[in-house]
Amino acid sequence: xxxxxxxxxxxxxxxxxxxxxxxxxxxxxxxxxxxxxxxxxxxxxxxxxxxxxxxxxxxxxxxxxxxxxxxxxxxxxxxxxxxxxxxxxxxxxxxxxxxxxxxxxxxxxxxxxxxxxxxxxxxxxxxxxxxxxxxxxxxxxxxxxxxxxxxxxxxxxxxxxxxxxxxxx
Amino acid sequence: xxxxxxxxxxxxxxxxxxxxxxxxxxxxxxxxxxxxxxxxxxxxxxxxxxxxxxxxxxxxxxxxxxxxxxxxxxxxxxxxxxxxxxxxxxxxxxxxxxxxxxxxxxxxxxxxxxxxxxxxxxxxxxxxxxxxxxxxxxxxxxxxxxxxxxxxxxxxxxxxxxxxxxxxxxxxxxxxxxxxxxxxxxxxxxxxxxxxxxxxxxxxxxxxxxxxxxxxxxxxxxxxxxxxxxxxxxxxxxxxxxxxxxxxxxxxxxxxxxxxxxxxxxxxxxxxxxxxxxxxxxxxxxxxxxxxxxxxxxxxxxxxxxxxxxxxxxxxxxxxxxxxxxxxxxxxxxxxxxxxxxxxxxxxxxxxxxxxxxxxxxxxxxxxxxxxxxxxxxxxxxxxxxxxxxxxxxxxxxxxxxxxxxxx
Numbered sequence: 001x002x003x004x005x006x007x008x009x010x011x012x013x014x015x016x017x018x019x020x021x022x023x024x025x026x027x028x029x030x031x032x033x034x035x036x037x038x039x040x041x042x043x044x045x046x047x048x049x050x051x052x053x054x055x056x057x058x059x060x061x062x063x064x065x066x067x068x069x070x071x072x073x074x075x076x077x078x079x080x081x082x083x084x085x086x087x088x089x090x091x092x093x094x095x096x097x098x099x100x101x102x103x104x105x106x107x108x109x110x111x112x113x114x115x116x117x118x119x120x121x122x123x124x125x126x127x128x129x130x131x132x133x134x135x136x137x138x139x140x141x142x143x144x145x146x147x148x149x150x151x152x153x154x155x156x157x158x159x160x161x162x163x164x165x166x167x168x169x
Numbered sequence: 170x171x172x173x174x175x176x177x178x179x180x181x182x183x184x185x186x187x188x189x190x191x192x193x194x195x196x197x198x199x200x201x202x203x204x205x206x207x208x209x210x211x212x213x214x215x216x217x218x219x220x221x222x223x224x225x226x227x228x229x230x231x232x233x234x235x236x237x238x239x240x241x242x243x244x245x246x247x248x249x250x251x252x253x254x255x256x257x258x259x260x261x262x263x264x265x266x267x268x269x270x271x272x273x274x275x276x277x278x279x280x281x282x283x284x285x286x287x288x289x290x291x292x293x294x295x296x297x298x299x300x301x302x303x304x305x306x307x308x309x310x311x312x313x314x315x316x317x318x319x320x321x322x323x324x325x326x327x328x329x330x331x332x333x334x335x336x337x338x339x340x341x342x343x344x345x346x347x348x349x350x351x352x353x354x355x356x357x358x359x360x361x362x363x364x365x366x367x368x369x370x371x372x373x374x375x376x377x378x379x380x381x382x383x384x385x386x387x388x389x390x391x392x393x394x395x396x397x398x399x400x401x402x403x404x405x406x407x408x409x410x411x412x413x414x415x416x417x418x419x420x421x422x423x424x425x426x427x428x429x430x431x432x433x434x435x436x437x438x439x440x441x442x443x444x445x446x447x448x449x450x451x452x453x454x455x456x457x458x459x460x461x462x463x464x465x466x467x468x469x470x471x472x473x474x475x476x477x478x479x480x481x482x483x484x485x486x487x488x489x490x491x492x493x494x495x496x497x498x499x500x501x502x503x504x505x506x507x508x509x510x511x512x513x514x515x516x517x518x519x520x521x522x523x524x525x526x527x528x529x530x531x532x533x534x535x536x537x538x539x540x541x542x543x544x545x546x547x548x549x550x551x552x553x554x555x556x557x558x559x560x561x562x563x564x565x566x567x568x569x570x571x572x573x574x575x576x577x
Contacts, residue, residue, distance in 0.1 A: 035276060035277075036276075037276045037277045039277075040359075054277070122254075122257060122359075123257060123258075123261065123356070123359040123360075124254075124256075124257025124258055124259075124260045124261045124356075124359075125257060126260070144260065144261065144264060144276065146261065146276060146277045146356065147355075147356075147358070147359050148277040148279065148355065
């Protein structure tokens with residue numbers, strides 16, 4: 001599928017359009033990532049805010065790999081999180097993905113968090129992120145920020161960042 | 170994918186098998202049966218599988234036959250929206266269009282299963298005159314693109330008129346179209362508010378032979394004089410050739426919502442209707458001819474020396490007076506409960522979402538509409554109740570953003 005080509009962005013200039021880039025990867029992909037996006041919300045539209053990254057991540061290697069975190073020019077901290085009983089917390093040890101299997105990162109469940117945003121993330125913004133794995137090479141992506149009410153995440157009982165007071169832009 | 174092709178393959182398999190003696194014939198017959206069954210199965214989802222190219226020199230949804238269903242959605246910018254915001258909005262829309270046009274759900278779609286295919290979905294994006302004012306982009310207006318004058322026949326309603334941004338979405342399946350429209354509006358809500366939505370239709374897939382000119386709800390064959398798709402005439406009439414980069418390869422669109430007074434229209438006899446139009450109802454042939462494509466002869470006279478096509482006939486008034494007055498029309502029909510009042514009984518209102526595409530509306534469209542407004546017997550049974558113009562951006566290549574040169 002077209003969106004599996006996202007992985008190829010490691011080699012592509014950053015301005016290239018995430019969902020329609022033809023695959024040009026030289027090495028066989030160890031990890032394929034599809035349907036990846038960043039959530040834009042009142043929590044992400046200001047410096048110091050935070051937001052989630054969602055995707056389908058498939059392990060193409062013959063051994064178990066672990067998504068342990070990542071880096072981004074938008075945030076000093078890129079962390080693997082889970083939501084259990086509506087409460088979000090750090091997922092100790094990362095997300096294990098068995099050979100040939102996929103991890104689904106989606107609102108209200110497993111996801112990657114960008115914490116302490118250094119730049120606002122507004123709808124339609126392009127956000128770079130490099131996901132790091134134990135057992136596979138890191139994967140760089142350019143994602144589009146989308147404003148989608150989903151997952152019923154309220155960041156309670158202890159919000160890690162406050163929403164902006166101005167309406168989401 | 171195309172059932173007919175697979176049937177042909179099945180036939181070829183059988184013919185090849187027939188050359189083999191004995192058991193080969195049975196094997197070939199099996200293959201034929203299997204091919205036929207596969208073709209039949211593919212036929213069930215044939216409409217969903219059909220796609221139209223979303224990238225290229227021109228946006229989709231103009232130089233192709235009308236799909237069965239359409240929604241014209243006009244939006245107004247929210248206050249304080251800037252060109253930077255517009256660029257981010259256009260990025261979201263471009264990504265959505267790229268996905269939906271190949272039958273995939275947009276990213277982060279909460280109900281992706283509703284996108285059962287593309288069904289020839291197209292999305293065309295345009296910009297109204299007020300947008301250029303609001304964002305101080307008047308220097309990027311394409312030549313001839315202005316708010317058209319109001320005509321004395323008009324009874325325009327604000328709920329069908331104007332708008333900063335047009336999203337024109339069409340598909341052969343209304344359920345896919347509806348979900349796609351919601352996806353596009355979800356990604357627009359940050360930037361703009363919906364001003365109006367106008368829904369229209371033509372015949373369903375499988376109800377007319379390819380190339381058939383459609384009929385409007387007055388019963389007329391409507392659109393005979395259009396330039397052929399892919400022709401030089403089409404390019405000359407429709408696509409902007411020079412001017413601001415974002416508009417070269419784009420066009421200008423006027424949408425007119427034309428209410429039909431069908432009760433009084435239907436009280437006419439067929440001959441009166443044909444005289445009003447200047448064409449035969451049966452096949453759309455001009456009154457001076459036999460078949461639809463026969464040229465209109467405005468000077469032809471009958472045995473009494475009278476004009477065969479009357480002075481008041483629509484085709485006479487609508488005919489171009491010179492080559493500069495030609496444009497492309499791509500109308501859809503509408504039928505809704507009338508919005509006149511809340512009282513009963515409700516009126517069934519029928520009409521036309523009439524569109525014209527021209528590279529210069531002022532030069533090509535306005536003179537014709539001015540003539541029609543002055544005197545056209547058809548005005549007796551039609552009333553324009555909505556009007557809007559939009560400048561349509563050029564098409565994009567994969568990796569580009571719609572209208573990026575306009576907003577950057």
